[in-house]
Amino acid sequence: MTESEDIEIVKKRLGRRSIVLVGLMGCGKSSVGKRLAFKLGLPFVDADDEIERAAAKSINEIFADHGEALFRDGERKVIARLLRNGPQVLATGGGAYMHAETRQSVRENGIAIWLRAELPVLMRRVMKRDTRPLLREGNPEATMQKLIEARYPVYAEADMTVESRDEPHDIIVAEILNRLAAPSTAQARTSQGAAPSRSVSVELGDRSYDVLIASGLLRDAGALIKARLGAVKCGVVTDENVARHHLATLEESLKAEGLFAGSIVMKPGEATKSFRDLATLSERLLELGLERGDLVVPFGGGVIGDLAGFAAGILRRGIRFVQIPTSLLAQVDSSVGGKTGINTPQGKNLIGVFHQPSLVIADTAVLATLPPRQMRAGYAEVAKYGLLGDAQFFAWLEANWQGVFGNNGPALTKAIETSVAAKAAIVARDETETGERALLNLGHTFGHALEAWTGYSDRLLHGEGVAIGMCMAFRLSENIGICPRGRADRVVKHLKAVGLPTKIGDIPGGRANAGELLKLMGQDKKVRGGKATFILVRDIGQAFVTREVVPETVKAFLGREIAL
Numbered sequence: 001m002t003e004s005e006d007i008e009i010v011k012k013r014l015g016r017r018s019i020v021l022v023g024l025m026g027c028g029k030s031s032v033g034k035r036l037a038f039k040l041g042l043p044f045v046d047a048d049d050e051i052e053r054a055a056a057k058s059i060n061e062i063f064a065d066h067g068e069a070l071f072r073d074g075e076r077k078v079i080a081r082l083l084r085n086g087p088q089v090l091a092t093g094g095g096a097y098m099h100a101e102t103r104q105s106v107r108e109n110g111i112a113i114w115l116r117a118e119l120p121v122l123m124r125r126v127m128k129r130d131t132r133p134l135l136r137e138g139n140p141e142a143t144m145q146k147l148i149e150a151r152y153p154v155y156a157e158a159d160m161t162v163e164s165r166d167e168p169h170d171i172i173v174a175e176i177l178n179r180l181a182a183p184s185t186a187q188a189r190t191s192q193g194a195a196p197s198r199s200v201s202v203e204l205g206d207r208s209y210d211v212l213i214a215s216g217l218l219r220d221a222g223a224l225i226k227a228r229l230g231a232v233k234c235g236v237v238t239d240e241n242v243a244r245h246h247l248a249t250l251e252e253s254l255k256a257e258g259l260f261a262g263s264i265v266m267k268p269g270e271a272t273k274s275f276r277d278l279a280t281l282s283e284r285l286l287e288l289g290l291e292r293g294d295l296v297v298p299f300g301g302g303v304i305g306d307l308a309g310f311a312a313g314i315l316r317r318g319i320r321f322v323q324i325p326t327s328l329l330a331q332v333d334s335s336v337g338g339k340t341g342i343n344t345p346q347g348k349n350l351i352g353v354f355h356q357p358s359l360v361i362a363d364t365a366v367l368a369t370l371p372p373r374q375m376r377a378g379y380a381e382v383a384k385y386g387l388l389g390d391a392q393f394f395a396w397l398e399a400n401w402q403g404v405f406g407n408n409g410p411a412l413t414k415a416i417e418t419s420v421a422a423k424a425a426i427v428a429r430d431e432t433e434t435g436e437r438a439l440l441n442l443g444h445t446f447g448h449a450l451e452a453w454t455g456y457s458d459r460l461l462h463g464e465g466v467a468i469g470m471c472m473a474f475r476l477s478e479n480i481g482i483c484p485r486g487r488a489d490r491v492v493k494h495l496k497a498v499g500l501p502t503k504i505g506d507i508p509g510g511r512a513n514a515g516e517l518l519k520l521m522g523q524d525k526k527v528r529g530g531k532a533t534f535i536l537v538r539d540i541g542q543a544f545v546t547r548e549v550v551p552e553t554v555k556a557f558l559g560r561e562i563a564l
């Protein structure tokens, strides 16, 4: 569709409603808003300017003379008045959308778009100006970080999220128009902005369970658990990052149903998947008084899911658990399928048990606070499902990936649902990985070796290793002549567009050595009889498992890959 066609559709869809831009100071509301209004032929209105005009004082003066509370009240009234004058593009102050009444009037009279930017981007833009009252005193960066923590979970209620990066604002405007004109946006709005809710069943006989996927599920976690698993006590396990943003909501929801036994907050990061932390955690879960019928509730990314799932698997010889995954990787992969475990100096995930959860609750809204790099890393696993067995899904991702990253929307829900359904189907056929489940390791043989080579450090996240590994699997398959030429390029093009690394040279710091990588591949737990297991491809969506690639071929291939 051309841009003018997009514009016509968007204008029709808006009717009398306004486009309301929300986000923190420095996210680009004014400059994006002005350009967007110009394209749509609508007036651009800056709520802060209107407030200044109404009060005949600058915002700084209103703050100084009357305090923040009075300012917020005035702001709420001005926005309610402006919203009655639609259609227009309305930029709101950073705190405006925090007001529940303002959110309600925006829902009734507009489409809210959150321009989401990362801390360094915001700081670079904001420090160029000095007019912001909230950043006047103390450490501006720490203040901004606090605002991010308090506000992002609320901004996530917007109808659409658009990443505001350091790129020309026209690109952001084009993305907004494109997404507002897309059919999925229309569907979302006709259901009063509610993101669709999905349920996928993992069929394992009497151990079958559901994976529930929707925006805002966290608030209902207590009721969902009680309805399905009874009046049980819940011991929540989380990490500091997730706790800071979301633990209060979960605790409240469990308390409201009388299910809350206590929360245990672990340090974030891969190092927590250790024997030492397992011991501490198991003892603390016992101290909470959890009995056989009760539940452990891992609430976090894959690290917390693997560790707390394992603890549940061995506590009192195995008690039930409900996964509430909070990273994209955990929502599409690690929370489903029952693999739990910890790391040892000998390697990753070498100690663990298969222990299936009784329920998985994936609230897509919590992803709003996930750092973008982690979001991209999780996306590698989403793309994996397309690449290993569903060419149509991969093509859909190529066309819709931006919607997937604009969280809280139908594209994100669809991507998660399709991924979970793919994993559920494979797990149902091969629960303990005697065959087909190995397909889920597409990109992992190379990826794990690269993770080990970088010392499981910040240089390479798991999903980034998988992204590079998948590109390598396609290149190797093309090299040995089993996959048509051009497929690897297509995979690389897509993952690059998303912002993922696609070759070893993309990993910062240090140059790899083919012999060393080959040795690390030999230490993978998927090695049998000295031969590494490879997942290769005949085409996009056609992966297969083989142990027939000779080490010499792999070594020569690795040499070429390092030089890429």
Ligand SMILES: NC(=O)c1ccc[n+]([C@@H]2O[C@H](COP(=O)([O-])OP(=O)(O)OC[C@H]3O[C@@H](n4cnc5c(N)ncnc54)[C@H](O)[C@@H]3O)[C@@H](O)[C@H]2O)c1
Residues within 6 Å of the ligand: 239, 240, 241, 242, 245, 268, 269, 270, 273, 300, 301, 302, 303, 304, 306, 326, 327, 328, 329, 330, 333, 334, 335, 336, 337, 338, 339, 340, 348, 349, 366, 367, 368, 369, 370, 371, 374, 377, 462
């Ligand atoms: N069991 C399985 O089948 C399986 C499958 C794939 C990966 N894994 C394991 O999963 C782990 C990786 O998982 P991960 O990528 O989720 O890592 P993670 O658990 O370390 O989470 C990534 C980071 O994001 C933070 N975070 C998570 N959710 C957040 C949120 N909503 N808001 C803000 N911050 C948030 C975490 O605190 C952490 O710093 C690895 O240990 C890997 O071995 C397991």
